[in-house]
Amino acid sequence: MSDTMIALPLIDWLIEPLQYPFLVQAIWVSAFVGLVCAVLSCYITLKGWSLMGDAVSHAVVPGVVVAYALNIPFAIGAFLFGFGATVAIGYIKSKTRLKEDAVIGVVFTGFFAFGLVLVTKIPSNIDLFHILFGNVLGISQEDIIQTLIAGITTLVVILIRRKDLLLFCFDPNHAKAIGLNTQLMFYTLLSVLALTIVTALQTAGIILVIAMLVTPGSTAYLLTDRFDHMLGISIATSVFSCVGGTYLSYHFDVSTGGAIVVLLTVLFMVAMVFAPKYGILAQNSYRHQPIVDGTQGKG
C-alpha cells in the first residue's frame, strides 16, 4: 500500500509536464544534448582539454552575435569562431614563449569580450541572457534543427574515428608511428569539440556548457578502468541529469542549465566519495588494510 502512496505522486510528477508540447520537446532535446556531450566528455577529460573546452565555449559568443546580425544559422557563426579561437591559440602558442594556459586565457577572454561589445552595439533581438545561460524551454524549431545537425555530425564522426581518437589521446606518438595523420586527428577532435559546444549552447548556455563537457567523463573516469564502460556511465549520468534537470526546472521554476549541472555535480560527488576503487572511502579503507603480495584487491 505505502509503495503506491509514494509512487503515485512521483509518477504524477513525471507525467504531468508531458501534456505540454514545449516541455516534451525540451526534455528530448536536452537528453540528446546530454548524449552528445557525454560521448565527447570521455575524450576531452582523457586528453586533458577541459580548459580548451572552456575557451571554445566562450569564444563562440561573437560568432553567435554576428550570425544573428547577418541572419545566418547561429551554429555556423558559433562553430567558425569557436574553431577559429583554437587555431589562434595554437598559432600564438607556437610563435611565442608563453605557456598554453596563458595563451588560452588571453584568447578566449578576448573573443568573449569582443562578443559582449558586439551584442551591445549591433541592433538585434538576441537575448544575451539566453546565450549565457541557455533557454531550452523556449527553444525554437530552427534552433532544434541546428542542434540536431551539429550533434549528429559529432556522433557520426566520433563513431567512425573512435579508436583512432582514443589512440591519439593515449599515445599520439604511436599514432604517428603507425602512419596516422595526427595533425588531422588534432583538428578533428577540435572540430567535434566546437560542434558539441554548438550543440549544447541552447540547453546549458555558454557559462555552463563546460560542465556538460567535463563532469560526465570525470564521474565515469572515477568509476571504471575500461573505456567502453566509461562511455556508458558517462552517457547514463549525463542523460539522466539533463532529463532530471529539465523536470526540476519546470517543477521548481529554476534555471534549466543550472538544474542540469547541479545534478551532474551531485552525481560526481557521489562517485567521488563512493566509487568502488578510486572513491575517497575506498582509498581510505585500502590505506587501513594494506594489500599483501598483490593477492588482494585484484578483481
Add this chain to the structure above:
Amino acid sequence: MPTITQTLDINVNNLSVTYSNAKLALYNASCTVEPGTITALVGPNGSGKSTLFKSIMGFLKPTQGQIKVGGLTVQKAQKKQLMAYVPQSDEVDWNFPVSVYDVVMMGRYGYMNLLRIPSSKDRRLVMESLERVDMTDFRHHQIGELSGGQKKRAFLARALAQEGKVILLDEPFTGVDVKTERRIIALLMQLRSEGHTILVSTHDLASISTFCDRTILLNKTILASGTTEETFTEENLSMTFDGLPMNIYQNSEVDS
C-alpha cells in the same frame, strides 16, 4: 617463422636537433644502422639518445639533416608499418582506461580498416605477442597496474604485434630484473634472426657485447660507430662518458 624477405637499414645524415628552449640536443649526427643487426646506442644521460630515437620516428622536427629507412622517408616507412618504437616509459598516461590487451592491439591498427575492427589474424598476433613477452596473464590489467618491467614488456608486445621490420627500443632494460633482461635479449636475438633491424639504447654496458653486433657511441653527436668489437673500447668509452673532445666541438658549433 622466416616471413621477412628483406632487411632494412636506417640512415641518419647530418642530423641536428634544437629544442624550443634553444637547447642544442644533437648536432651533425651521421650514422647507419646496418640491416639485420642489433645495434646498441650508448651515451650518458642527456646525450641525446631519446632525441635521436624521436627524430628517427619523426616525432621531432630536426633543424637539419635527413633520415631514410630502407631508402624511404620516415613517413612512407611508417605508412607501410615498417617502424615500431618502444618508448622510454614516461611518455604515456598510465591512468588511461585501457588494458594491456588494448594497448597491444593498437599495434595492429595500421593493418585494419577505417573502423579498426580487429580480424582473427589481428587477435591471434596480439595473443602471440603477449605470449612472447610472457604477459598473457596480465592482458586484462589496466596498464597502470603493472610494474615498470611489465610495462616495458607490454609496449614491447605492441611493437611485436606491429610486425615492424625496424624496431627501436629506448632503454628497454632500465628498471628490469635480470631474468626479464635475459628474456628480452633472447627475444631481440630471435627477432634479428627473423630479419628485423634493431636499434636499442642502454646503460647496461656489460651486456652489450653479448648480443649487439654493432655499437654507436653518442654524446650530442656521433663519436664512434662500427662493430661492437672495434667500437666498444676503453678509449672510446671514456671519450663518450667524460666528454673530453666534446668541449672543442661544442664551442665551435655554438659559435658558428
